[in-house]
Amino acid sequence: MGNTHDDPAAFASLLDGVEEKLFGALPDETWVYPGHGRDTTLGAERPQLPEWRSRGW
Template sequence: MINDVRSRVFDQLPDDTWFYPGHGDDSTLGAERPKLDEWRARGW
């Protein structure tokens, strides 16, 4: 699933794109992009 999120969201949209997850804090893709490898390591 992380590959789909990366290819369909992070690889397509700019860093200043806001998202509203419905849980946790709202954020931008640019703020979360550096965490992708950490998410993969956790098995997300």
């Protein structure tokens, strides 16, 4: 999602936006093309959201 330089508030804000604007608006079948790593779908990544939030990056 991007580097927030160890700023928990900035990370939370960024993740909130990703959840709302991507995961909340598009179907699980939507392909995403990250800047690194393999292509994936929102459905494959959705289960990771709680982990991302809890670890803070």
